[in-house]
Each structure stands twice: as C-alpha cells, then as structure tokens.
Amino acid sequence: MQIQKNDVITDENGIVLRILEVRENESFVVECNKKRMPYWISNEVILEYQQYELAEINDVTEESATSIMHRRYTMIADILPVMVDEKLRCDAIADASVQYGISKQTIRSYLWMYLVAQDKKALAPNIKKIDNKELTLDEKNMRWALNKFFYSMNKNSLSGAYKMMLHAKYCDNEGKLNLSYPSFHQFRYFYRKTKKQQNYIISRYGLKKYQRDKRPCIGDSVQSFASAPGVGMLDSTVCDIYLVDDAGNVVGRPILTACVDAYSGLCCGYTLTWEGGVYSLRELMLNVIKDKTTYCKEFGIHISENEWPSKQLMGRFVTDMGKEYCTDTFAQLSELGVTITSLPAYRPELKGPVERFFKMIQDYYKPHLKGKGIIEPDFQERGVKDYRKSACLNLREFEIIVLRCIILYNSKRIIKDFPYDEMMLKNKVRPHSNTIWNWGITLPGVNLIDASEKKLVLTLLPRTKGRFNRFGLNVNKLRYYNSIFTEEYLTGADSVVAYNPDDVSNIWLITNDSQYIRFDLIESRFNGKRLAMVQEAQEEQKKLVSMEKEDNLQAEIDLVVHIQAITSNVIDSGNKNTKDIRNNRKKEVGMQHRNIAGEVIKHGE
Template sequence: MKKNDLLKDDNNIIRVLEIQPDKILIIDCIKKTMPVWVESSALDSFSGCTGEVLNEATNFAVTVIDALDADQRKAMYDRYTLIAPILPFIADERMRSKVIGSTAIENNISKQTIRIYLCLYLTYMNITVLASRKRLDGDAELTQDEKNIRWALNKFFYTTKKQSLMTAYTMMLKEKYCDSMDVLVNGYPSFYQFRYFYRKTKKMQNFYISRDGLKSYQRNNRPLIGEGVQEFAPAIGVGMLDSTVCDIYLINDAGNLVGRPILTACVDAYSGLCCGYILSWVGGVYSLRGLMLNIIADKAAWCKKFGIFINTEDWSCDKIPATLVTDMGSEYKSENFEQIAELGVKVINLPAYRPELKGLVEKFFDVVQSTYKKHLKGKGVIELDYQERGAHDYRKDACLTMADFEKIILHCIIYYNAQRIVENFPYTEILIAETVKPYASCIWNWGKSQMGANLIEVGAEELILTLLPRAIGRFSRFGLKVNKMRYHRDGYTEQYLKGGEVTVAYNPEDVTSVWLLENGIYTKFAIIESRFEGKDLTAVQSLQTAQRDIVKGANQENLQAQINLVRHIEAIAGSVRNSADVSVKNIRDNRKREQLKHHRNYMKGVKP
C-alpha cells in the first residue's frame, strides 16, 4: 500500500492520502466527503483498484486539458488556486480547517464550496475535474423573475389540474410578489412576460404528459413513427385478443330484457382477418374457451348452423396463432389461460391502458359495431347520448334475441374478412406481382403459404382439456380425491395404495369426470359417488355444504343422546347386585337351559 493508491471493497472505493505506522488517512471516493483517519486494520478487506474502475463507478469522463475551452481552463485553475494552500495540511485537521476558513474570507466564497473542490480533486487527483461544466445552448443563467415564472409553471400549470396560464400567473404573484399582508409589491413581471417565457420554453411532450398523464400521451399524442403492426407481426400467426360490450340491448325468447352481450374476438395482426369470435353473456375465462374453440372450428360449417353459406376461402382459419397478444384483463392473466402455452402458444400481456398496441382488434370492434348500428336504430341500439340526463331509454327498444343478433354479427364479420378493402396494408413487390386482392381473407390465404407463417394445429378435445381449470388431487385407498369428491379408473391400484398428490384438470360445469395430467397426457377418471353425476361444481359444493350444516346442527342432539345413554347404562348396572363368586362350571348345560327358557315360536299368533 502506497500513498495515493486506490482501494476497493464491494461498492466502496477509497484513496490513501497519508500513511502512519498505526493509522491511515483516506477519502471516500464515492461519497466524496472530507478525509478521515482510520486504523490500519480497517483496510484489511480492501484490495487494489484502478482509476478506470473509479471513473466507471462515479460516471466520470477523463478529459485532457487541451480539450477544454478557455473559460473551462480559467475556472479549473482558479479553483485549484483556492485549494492549493490547503493541500499541505490535509493530514492536520485543525490547520486544514483554519486554512479553509481564511481562504473563504479572502475570496468571498463559502467554506462548503471550497470543501467540495478539495474533495473532488483528492478523489480523482486530476485537475481537470475542477473544470466548469460546458454550458449548452439555451442553458443561460435565469434571472430571478424567470426562475419564479418557471416555478409557477411547474407548480400550477404543468399539472393534472389543468389550470390556465392566467391562473398560474395569479398564483405566482400571490406566492412570490406579495408582502406579509398579501399586498402586491412593485417590480413584478407582467402577464405578457409570463406568457412569453412559457412559449419560449414550452415542450409539447412535457405539456401532454404533465397535464393528461403518460398513458393518455402514449395512447393519443405520441409520435407514430414506426412501421405499425408489421414491426412485430411480419407474417400471419400473431393474434390479438380483446372483448367489448356491444352497443345494443337484447331480449330472450320470452320477450324479457336481458341486457348487452359481450363480443370476444381474435384478429390476426398481419392480415387483419378475424380468426374467431364468441358472443356470450359471460366474459372472462369462459368466453376465452369458446373463442379458442371457434378459432379452430370449420367456419363454413359454423356459419351453416345459422343459415349462412360462405366459401371456405372467405374464412379459412382453423388453427391457433402461435402468438396471442392480450391486455391486462384478469381473464388473460389467469393461470387457466396461460396453460395454453403447453400447446406451444406464446402469450404476450400488454401494459394496461395501451389499446393502441393492439389497434387491429380495436378497429375490428369499431368497424363491426358501426356497420350494424346504423341499420338497427330504434331496435335497442345505444346512441352517444345514452348516459345524458333526459336521454331516451334505449332498453325499451330492445327486440332482437341473441340468436338474431349473432346472425347479424356473423354477416358483419364475413364482410369484414372478405369484402372490406384493407386500404393501408403495406403491399410488397411480391404481393403486387401475385395480384393479391386487398381483402383480409385474401391476404390471409396468401400469407398461409409463405415462410414465417406460424399457426398451430390442435384438436378441440386437446384444446379444451388444456384450458380446463386444475386442482391438486390425492390418491388414497378411497380413490382419487378431487374437490372433496372421489374418482376411480381401473389400473391404478398401486397409486391408490401408495398415495400422493397429482395435478388434475376438472370441468366446473360437470363433475362426472376429471382428467389426471401426467407428462402432458390426460387420463380420464369417473366419479364414484353416483349422486353427483351430471351436476356442476357449484351444485355439488352446495350439497356438501348443506350436508355439513345438517350434521353440525345435529351435534348438540347427539351429545345429549350420548349423555342419556351413559345415564341409562349406569342406572341399569347400578341396580344389579354383584355376585361374590360366580361358578364357571357346566357352562354348556346352563346355555342350553337358557335357550329353552327364552325360546319363542314366532309363527304363534300370526294369522295365516
């Protein structure tokens, strides 16, 4: 260890300034505090360190003197002149403080400023660290009035309260240009000066973010300078998922108002094709299962169920996109949906309140709803004024059932896929050469044959089993116990005897069967208790709860019955006289006599 050496221990870096037999003078190069004496043994854990490590740790860029301009060099030498008289007395704290005090008085500068310069120099032992920072354009020193205006803008104008410039100006005068009696003093800046400074320093990004919030800026104001969706979807196989509540009220078959249905859809990010949809009254994971099944369904056969006939090439999606982009909805973040990754599907969850990142599916909802709404006015469709006071009650106009509305939705999707012109699709030379029509279905059909198309083929049963909720099952002598019910399958005797926990998929709508999941293989188990067959999980749990309540309610009666039983037994046993000596001889003869004595003819007295 030598004078001026750098030493390091974890995140601490020190420089040795003076060495004495039993103590060492050091400076903390990270905190840049005044030098202190420490015991020599306190540095046993430190090891050698280089200047490059120190520069990297403190983010200091070494500068050669020749690279400094005249003003920087002048400031550097002036500051070194201030601390030069102090350097010989670094080891003597009393003399060091005395020289710092006298230097501060002579140069009309604070002691703390001198200490800062001194610690900087001792940390790096490089005079260039004392050079002044090079001032950038527009970084000129502000006057006090300009500092006050900047303070008022930051405090009152650039906030989510969205105060006006005049309000911010008035608040500045109140806080900065009034005396103790709140009387305006002379020399205050005019509103025109205030407004001029605001316009000169205004930055639109800061304006939008400070007043509307970062999420609003990202959604409505940020510069759109990328290539769009094609940046992360260069080929088909990236599906965007979302749900929306339709702007229409529906009735049931009996004519009673039901409410507004939920439309859940998957749109391919590359071509814009609607890969699948589900129209339901319930959202969440339930609607996602229906959506996934619809994606892999034969669309021509599906439309035929509603009396709609289409060509296969108009909607030829029967595979799942290998990447699914969702928002932060609870159904998409659920463990059930993430299980789809077992099929090789990648799920990407976007940040909250960022609908523009999945703009194609948002556009799909907009196109579909705007398509049917203009033709269904007066039939339950909601208008923009539905929440305003005194607006018409659109619920009273409802006249369509879910079946009717689904036919309308299907026609809208077919139009969206096969007849709507995709005007802004980025056509390439290959697309133009092959004369691909500007329809989502044509782009999809062409994209399926290109390299990079990423679709996963999966069967309906495998898909549903993958998306079923899962629970921990336990093997025991009584079978496989899941959700407090017992299941059985032949060939698992060894597992029943060994016991242990396993992962089981179950169907909440029907508890008749569960599926044991082992090494990606689903094995079906049937329920043992026939009373639960065909029931859903909620009904079974209600039965189990009701049974527990009945048993619990009978506990007091059972305890009272046990007490009465004990009293009767004790009363009978207490009335019997104990025999002093019981003969154990001739037991068989005694038994025969007693049998004859108590024998009864049960047919006697019974009428034939």
C-alpha cells in the same frame, strides 16, 4: 524579420495582423482583433512587429454547424480572388448580398472571420450550451408554485397558481402582499420557458390518459409483429345493441370476442355470448379451428372455403392485460406450441387490426338497425329515448347479422394501405383479407398449428390438484375412479387433473407426457351436475351437519348421565365363579327366549 504570406504578427500596442499578400514595398494585411476590411501597410512598419500565434480553432462536430459553415464559405468564395482590389471586392460583396439575401455587413463579417483564421471552421456558428446557472429565489418560488398548484390533477389555471404562490410566498402573517414580488408576466414567462408538454399532460390528466390518447404513435407496430399469417390478436367488446330472449324480455348487450390475424386482417374466429372471460375464450378457440363453411351452414349461410379460409390455430397470440388473458388456463395453450405475448397497458395501437375489426363490424350493421335496440351516441343525455325498450332481436338473429358482416369484412373489404411488395403486385393479389391470407400462407415464417377440438378443449379446461387414497382420486371434494390405477389408490400420490366446471361426471388426469386419462365419478348422485351446484349442495349439507353438532353433543352427555345412574345402583358381589360361564349362558338363554311368532299371531287375533 522575414515577411512571409500567412504570418501572424503583433506590435507593442497589441495589434495583431495576418499577412495576406506580400509585395516589394508593402503587404496586404487584416487585423485579427478588430473587425475591419484588409488594407495595405508598408513593409518597413511590419519589420518592427513580432511573431504571434493565434489560438487553435476547435473541430466542428455538429452536423448542423458543419452545414452552416459550408453555406457561409460559399457566400464569400467568389470574393476571395479579388480581395486586393478594393473596387472589385466591394462589387463582389454587393452581388453576394443580393444573391443570398443577407446584408453586406454580414458578408463582410464572414469574410473577415475567414481571412483572420484562414480556415473554414471559423465560419461555424457557436453552439449554445445549456445554461446551468443557478435559479434566483423568485424562480425557485415560481418552480415550486407550478409543481404544486399548476402541474396537478386539480387543473388550476395559470393565474390561479400565480395567486396561490403570492399567498404562500409573498404575504406576511396578516395576508398582506410584500412590497416586492414577481409579476404575472414574469410567472407566465418562466412557465413557458420551462414547460414540457409531456409533463403537462401526465401531471394534469394522468399517465393513463397520456398512454392511451396522447403518447406519440410513431412505430410500424403491426408489421413488427407479423411478417406472415400466424399472429392472432385477441380482444373483446360489448356490442352497442340491446337484445331480447325468445320470450321478448330484454336481456342486455352481448359480448363479441374475436381473433384477427395481424398480417392479413382476416377474422380467424369469433364468439358472441352473454358470458365473457375464460368461457368465451374457450369457445373462441374452438371457432378458430372450425371449418367455416360447415359452421356457416348451421346459420343457413353458404360460403366457399376461399371466402373464409382459416381453420388452424395461430402459433402466436397477442393480448392485452385483460384478466381472462392473464389466467393459468389461457396460458395452458403453450402446451400446444402456442406463444402468448401480453402487451403493455394502454397500448391499443399495438393490436390495431382487432380494434379496427370491432369498429368496422359495428359500422356495418348499426345504420341498418336503428330503432331496434341500437345505442346512439346521445344515450347518456337527459330526455333521450330509452334504447332498451326498442330491442327486438334475439341472440341468434343478431349473430346471423354479425356473421354476414364478418364475411363481408373478410372477403370484400378493400385494404387500401396494405404494404404490397413486388411479388404481390406481380401476382395481382387482390386487396382483401382472404386473398392476402391465401398469399401469405405460401410465405416463409407462417406460424399455424393443427389441433383437434378434443385436444384443444382438454387443454383449456381448468386444472387443480388431486390426491389418491383407498377411496379413489379426490378432486374438488368428489371421488373418481379408473380401474388401472390400483397401485396409486393403495400408495397415495398427488396429481394434476383437468376438470369441467359444467359437468362433474368426469375428470382427466394429466400424465408427465401430457396425456389425458379419463376418470369417472363414484358418487353417482352428482352425475351431469355443474361444479357450482355440487359445491352448493356440499356447503348446504355442511351447514345442516354443523347445526346438529350441539344437539349431538348434548345427547351424548345425556347418555353418560343415564349410564352412570344405572351403574350406580348395581352392587358388585366381589368374587365371581368363571368356570360355569357356558352353563350359565345356556340357562339364561332359555329364560330369555320368547315365542315371538306365537305372541304376534295371538295378539293379532
């Protein structure tokens, strides 16, 4: 056999060698099946060996394994040139051990692994595979006990779950423990080895708690929604203050509803009311498109247009799953070109700007209204003062305070974490919502819609079906008319109409091209009244009619009895002469005619 460098050979005893260096009479070899340093061996001995082929090394695909492989090779790279000199090799191994902070034996192990394979891939660590071995009976019992007793809304302790497992799985019929059962340390070890934090939170505290308070928040949510002004985030909150009416009677806590631009954080509109739901949304939309300088003057506040520059409708509204946002009435905004996006439940961070707005507005006024109806954090504790008794502000006074807070929020609040770009820095855009808004409306992608108050109000009116007939257009059991619809009254047809629940005097028929045609109420007694009052009156009338039905039926039966009594005594003479009917009538008229005036006057004397 010809001896060549890097050949792999084996003898009859199974010893496998790799030839590292070949000289005239000897060769430098390393054993492949025994971890030891290389040594010199006579060429005459090697001639008795046979060729051998080592198993192929798999490719390294894991990035972490590749990094470790290169680091290990770097540790032995300076040793390879001096391998054949034992003294220099030992010195190099010692130096590498000190330099890389690992033992000499580890360096030797890496060196041997590389020399045997002559490939860096041999230095890659083994990737631990998932252990799919079958669970033992005890492990199955522990898994069952954890799922049943520990991962539950009962929130049992780990030791409590362990005792319940012993009672259920390791006791005889008399409740005595078996001789063999897992220890609590084994139970705790199995729990820690298999524990998943997500499963722990959801099973013990519920999915709502996890989604709201524990779920990882790792997205740039707001910037993904808005790259320019035009995305309005809507929400409402109950203010932490009790208010009174003009007479000083405690009314309760008002509801603040707001629309905040996701890009700039500007409050584009608000409403402060006692009534929430669709009513507050309608008022909010009107406030969004109002000129804010004119609006503030109504409260005796004078501002410049730059301090509150918004007066257009947002092209996109982002809402949560509140019932007022899921109504068909709110969805009708799409007729104006508005897109409505509903967020999943328990995701407040996706509408962070409006949540932050509510917090900051209340933080502005609460320190200055203590003792005037403000609710403190300890309001549910025993013996605490009843904050309702200290209420002294009415709704208008409180609204002026809120309005002042909003102006401060829009024009003076410093936004420290806004993602400034180079152009904003170059133009020295001030870190306030109003200035960022004014900058943003010059950007591409601005989504703002011009809308008149009348068109907006008509769009947000609730709708129902109306039917034409000869008596008018019937809507909500009331009749309406418009003189140009004569043909529809005669032929009958269904239509979609918008109505005002606060005044039934008019309704608006909606045509196929989204035009609103006004109809007037025929039943004038209901003019100016609310729909609820009209329906109440109609229901009351229905009850009155229903109560008299039995008497009416009895009266009709009595009439039948009287008629039959009269007709039963009449004798039919049979053959009748029909030729003298006219003369008979004339004679009978003369007999029945009375001097009514003479009788009355004479009787009066």
